[in-house]
Amino acid sequence: MEGRSTTDPRPGEQPAMRASDALGEYGERVAARHLTAAGLEVLDRNWRCELGEIDLVLREGATLVVCEVKTRSSTAYGTPHEAVTQEKAARLRRLAARWMVTTGTRPTDVRFDLVAVVQARRGAPVVDHVRGAF
Numbered sequence: 001m002e003g004r005s006t007t008d009p010r011p012g013e014q015p016a017m018r019a020s021d022a023l024g025e026y027g028e029r030v031a032a033r034h035l036t037a038a039g040l041e042v043l044d045r046n047w048r049c050e051l052g053e054i055d056l057v058l059r060e061g062a063t064l065v066v067c068e069v070k071t072r073s074s075t076a077y078g079t080p081h082e083a084v085t086q087e088k089a090a091r092l093r094r095l096a097a098r099w100m101v102t103t104g105t106r107p108t109d110v111r112f113d114l115v116a117v118v119q120a121r122r123g124a125p126v127v128d129h130v131r132g133a134f
Helices: 019-037 086-103
Strands: 041-049 052-060 063-072 109-118 126-130
Touching: 019 041, 019 052, 019 063, 019 109, 019 126, 041 086, 052 086, 063 086, 086 109
Parallel strands: 063 109
Antiparallel strands: 041 052, 052 063, 109 126
């Protein structure tokens, strides 16, 4: 089979998911459940454009909530909170503006939240919802 490595998917198959991608998707599902249980309404998930991706877009009353989800399997290399840099926060603001233009949404208020998820080898994940994180 020339031109294809043994790790390439066969035509029509999806490539195998990396462990970090699977952990990230898991964290986003946990975050969405946590936030909806807290009364927020999910409007969009994994919205993408050429500028990047927004993990979750939600509504809490009249407030649009743009949420970054960071998931870790441990805090050995720092907390999920530490992974959100000023650059990432600025990109999320640009993405939120693009999302609002694209969807025609004009909220009275916009808030940027962080949901940090730590999923250790055993037990339930630890979820920290930081409102107005950046």
